[in-house]
Amino acid sequence: MRILLTNDDGIHAPGIEAMHAALQGLGEIMTVAPLTVQSATSHGITFHEPLMADEVTVNESMSGIAVDGRPADCVKVALRTLWARRFGEGTRPDLVVSGMNSGANVGINVIYSGTVAAAIEAAFLGVPAIAVSLHIGDRSSIRYGRAAEIARTVIDRILEHPIDPHSVINVNVPRTETDDAPMPPIRVVEMNTAAGASSFEERSSPDGRVYYWACGSGLAFENTTPGSDVETLLERSVTVTPLNYDLTDHGRMNTWRERLQ
Secondary structure, eight states, X not given: OEEEEEOSSOTTOHHHXXXXXXXXXXXXXXEEEESSOOTTOTTOOOSSSOOOEEEEEEETTEEEEEESSOHHHHXXXXXXIIHHXXXXXXXXXXXXXXXXXXXXXXXXXXXXXXXXXXXXXXXXXXXXXXXXXXXXXXXXXXXXXXXXXXXXXXXXXXXXXXXXXXXXXXXXXXOOXXXXXXXXXXXXXXXXXXXXOOEEEEEXXXXXXXXXXXXXXXXXXXXOOTTSHHHHHHTTOEEEEEEOOOOOOGGGHHHHHXXXX
């Protein structure tokens, strides 16, 4: 198996280092990730600036290509150009793994997530993808290595079954704060669709202009559906949510045909 590894926290983030280590033995890994942090950039892509790409050494066992762009850019340029340069024309990865993100991507945050966007871009292009994120609390107690091992167990379970080339699966690992944290239960759940409950604090700049600073935990929502990804993650289970990038509201298609055609 050949795997493309990417993320949105940047190629030097601890989460992608941990994920790279945890994926050892599953297959040959090529890492193509953003040069800088691209959190919450969603599915933005670059049109009017060059995508600079440089080989970087992250640690003694991990190197990769840092792309000065967004997560979706990384996957596009990897699948369209960089992969063939390394493995030959006409070849593609068997799997794309995006993550491990520092912070959960559940509920409506899935829409904003660069981690998920990278996985969706791969699925657009016909390569199955798994987005992996970690719920964090106190940053000083995060155990990325153990969290990545948990994620690897989930990935192995997923790969025991056929996976369509256009599949996107969103995985969230609960807070992992000890090196011997037990394997949490795995739950396949729906995405919570309530709006976020964030607010904005009004402040003044030194020159007197008003500006607004986003406040909130990122995991506060106007309401939480029982059994959804948000509730399940907060109960300390791994959440697995298959996603669909077709935004067509199929249930209302006939209604609008009757109204307009």
